[in-house]
Amino acid sequence: MTQNAVRPTPASPTPPGGHLLEVRDLHVEFRTREGVARVINGVTYHLDAGETLAVLGESGSGKSVTAQAIMGILDTPPAYVRAGQILYQGRDLLTRPEEERRQIRGAEIAMIFQDALSALNPVFSVGWQIGESLRERAGMSRADARKRSVELMDLVRIPAAAKRLGDYPHQFSGGMRQRVMIAMALALDPKVLIADEPTTALDVTVQAQIMDLLADLRRDLGMALVLITHDLGVVAGVADRIAVMYAGRIVEHADVHALYRAPAHPYTKGLLESIPRLDVRGQALSSIRGLPPNLMAIPSGCPFHPRCPYVQQVCVDEVPHDLVLGDGRTSACHFAQEVHDDRDG
Amino acid sequence: MLRFILRRLLQMVLAFFGTTLIVYALMFAGQGDPIQALAGERPVTAAQRAYLTEKYHLDATGVGGFFYRYFDYLGGLVRGDLGQSLTGRQISDILAAAWPVTVKLAVIAMAVTVIFGVTSGVIAAIRRSGVFDHATLVLTLLVLGIPTIVLAPLAQYFLGVRWPVFPPTAGAQPSFYALLLPGIVLGSLSLATALRLTRTSVTENLRADYVRTARSKGLRRRRIVGVHVLRNSLIPVVTFLGVELGNLMGGAIITEGVFNVPGVGFNLFRGIRTEDGPLVVGIVSVLVVVYLLSNLVVDVLYAVLDPRIRYE
Numbered sequence A: 001m002t003q004n005a006v007r008p009t010p011a012s013p014t015p016p017g018g019h020l021l022e023v024r025d026l027h028v029e030f031r032t033r034e035g036v037a038r039v040i041n042g043v044t045y046h047l048d049a050g051e052t053l054a055v056l057g058e059s060g061s062g063k064s065v066t067a068q069a070i071m072g073i074l075d076t077p078p079a080y081v082r083a084g085q086i087l088y089q090g091r092d093l094l095t096r097p098e099e100e101r102r103q104i105r106g107a108e109i110a111m112i113f114q115d116a117l118s119a120l121n122p123v124f125s126v127g128w129q130i131g132e133s134l135r136e137r138a139g140m141s142r143a144d145a146r147k148r149s150v151e152l153m154d155l156v157r158i159p160a161a162a163k164r165l166g167d168y169p170h171q172f173s174g175g176m177r178q179r180v181m182i183a184m185a186l187a188l189d190p191k192v193l194i195a196d197e198p199t200t201a202l203d204v205t206v207q208a209q210i211m212d213l214l215a216d217l218r219r220d221l222g223m224a225l226v227l228i229t230h231d232l233g234v235v236a237g238v239a240d241r242i243a244v245m246y247a248g249r250i251v252e253h254a255d256v257h258a259l260y261r262a263p264a265h266p267y268t269k270g271l272l273e274s275i276p277r278l279d280v281r282g283q284a285l286s287s288i289r290g291l292p293p294n295l296m297a298i299p300s301g302c303p304f305h306p307r308c309p310y311v312q313q314v315c316v317d318e319v320p321h322d323l324v325l326g327d328g329r330t331s332a333c334h335f336a337q338e339v340h341d342d343r344d345g
Numbered sequence B: 001m002l003r004f005i006l007r008r009l010l011q012m013v014l015a016f017f018g019t020t021l022i023v024y025a026l027m028f029a030g031q032g033d034p035i036q037a038l039a040g041e042r043p044v045t046a047a048q049r050a051y052l053t054e055k056y057h058l059d060a061t062g063v064g065g066f067f068y069r070y071f072d073y074l075g076g077l078v079r080g081d082l083g084q085s086l087t088g089r090q091i092s093d094i095l096a097a098a099w100p101v102t103v104k105l106a107v108i109a110m111a112v113t114v115i116f117g118v119t120s121g122v123i124a125a126i127r128r129s130g131v132f133d134h135a136t137l138v139l140t141l142l143v144l145g146i147p148t149i150v151l152a153p154l155a156q157y158f159l160g161v162r163w164p165v166f167p168p169t170a171g172a173q174p175s176f177y178a179l180l181l182p183g184i185v186l187g188s189l190s191l192a193t194a195l196r197l198t199r200t201s202v203t204e205n206l207r208a209d210y211v212r213t214a215r216s217k218g219l220r221r222r223r224i225v226g227v228h229v230l231r232n233s234l235i236p237v238v239t240f241l242g243v244e245l246g247n248l249m250g251g252a253i254i255t256e257g258v259f260n261v262p263g264v265g266f267n268l269f270r271g272i273r274t275e276d277g278p279l280v281v282g283i284v285s286v287l288v289v290v291y292l293l294s295n296l297v298v299d300v301l302y303a304v305l306d307p308r309i310r311y312e
Helices: A063-071 A098-104 A126-136 A142-155 A174-186 A204-221 A256-261 A266-273 A313-317 A336-341 B002-028 B034-039 B046-055 B062-078 B091-126 B131-145 B148-162 B176-206 B209-216 B221-249 B253-258 B264-273 B277-305
Strands: A021-032 A035-047 A052-056 A079-088 A109-112 A192-196 A224-229 A241-246 A249-255
Touching: A021 A063, A035 A052, A035 A063, A035 A079, A035 A249, A052 A063, A063 A079, A063 A109, A063 A192, A063 A224, A063 B209, A109 A174, A126 A142, A126 A174, A142 A174, A174 A204, A174 B209, A192 A204, A204 A224, A241 A256, A241 A266, A249 A256, A249 A266, B002 B062, B002 B277, B034 B046, B091 B131, B091 B176, B091 B221, B091 B253, B091 B264, B091 B277, B131 B176, B148 B176, B148 B253, B176 B221, B176 B253, B209 B221, B221 B277, B253 B264, B264 B277
Parallel strands: A052 A224, A052 A241, A109 A192, A192 A224
Antiparallel strands: A021 A035, A021 A079, A241 A249
16 A cells, blocks of 8 residues: 555647547556555557457456556446556656546446446346436437437347337346446447447356447447457457456467467467367367466566466566567567467477 | 235234234233223122123133134124223214324325435435445434434424424324424434435345446436436345334334324323223224235335336
């Protein structure tokens, strides 16, 4: 508990022609009774208009916290942004007043959450909840908001939308509820949609439908999509790029095809190998040994070293920097090239 | 919903017969000589004894006799005849005079509870761990810890006698002003509970996932708390208040006794003290109906407030 108040780094001039959304060297910590958990330790990623970035990682890797920091909906306390920048259209959101950030939420950057049942308010009808943004933010009349809500529900392919406007969240199936969430997020035509594990709580067949819907909506509406997931299978068909997170850092960042073809970080490799394969019979499921790190005592050097099959002394001593491997892909591993070239490891 | 209400009404009929039977049994089954009890220490002439035996069917003895008298009483009750008290007054007249006083008192107590309890609970939850939160915690614990039998005389002494802000007793035909202090004392207990309940409920709901969603929609904090959180938090509070109002309608024996408020509780207490069987059973029977009805209203209200609840 020795760290002082929030200390964002001073805003640097925005480069011309920058990205739509850019997270730079973000640090977030959770100050709890038990100590300080360093949840985000220098996350950097960017998003251009109209593209899909998948942020991949185990629970506790910091992917949701990064998203909440972008939205400005972290609970403070316990969460404090210690350093870094979040640039949206060139302005650093972290230095903007709360009122300006509120205006951006929903209208510019919208977010949907994992469990739509608890994320929707149980005592208001879905039509009311979708229309709320339209009435409160866009200043629509109740009648107009209703009409637009039906259109939005049609857009996310909820059957008989007009009839279901007055239904409550618990009267919908899991997939339909997530569609309601999406309709709500789309109400103000955001330029960025952050989907935080949108399919985790759903059946596999429904998962595919929701992923298809998100992909279609992104294309039709020209949004940029940040897809947060721990499921490699979910992202393959949808994402343009993948950022893999571990212990609050991006450990590998690559084009989706390049990453699947040849991962350049031992953690990514482990994740890919732990997907059960139907074409290889009788093979034991492979898994990454050990447990995710305790964020109050992150291992020295490379935080993945206690679990890494490639571990050397240098991994214990030195924090690896991002190694650029060509095509703009990066890997935060001392042996990135070796891992990349090691096809059958 | 209609079927639920109908079923509940039928259950109420059973509950009504059950409770009246128990109260009737408690009041009369153990009496040795009810006629002597009626007369007190005065002698009873043979003619009087014969008249009363005839009137109350006291010649029938044993369990059979008890049920004979019970059903006789019940017959009157169903026709709306509550009978006479031992002092010879119509019990319906006593209730007609007492009930408006009790209702006024209950309304004052309820207003105090809602205005101060619920509001303070919301503020304490929003400014959790602040000065207000801690102050209300200490105060409510104090109020909850002091029984009414102590709190009421204390309030009467300090606010009625020592610094006479309020009249110390209400008396017959009490004005609104005279009922204010008893109302506040009566309300303070449910106020404390309502405050704790509201605070807990709001605190819990402030942490709910839907609050995060509302924030991500870019809503103002005032709207998030005032609409999203409050609408959810008040479900248990309204339920509590409904049950509490049912309790208050039954009269407050101690408070009405201390402040000399001629309400239902006051009359019930007098009936118990003077072993006035018909009066006690009559009042309790009506109280049972009031209580059952108020509980039904609470259950219906609960379904109205929370769309997830459906009675089938």
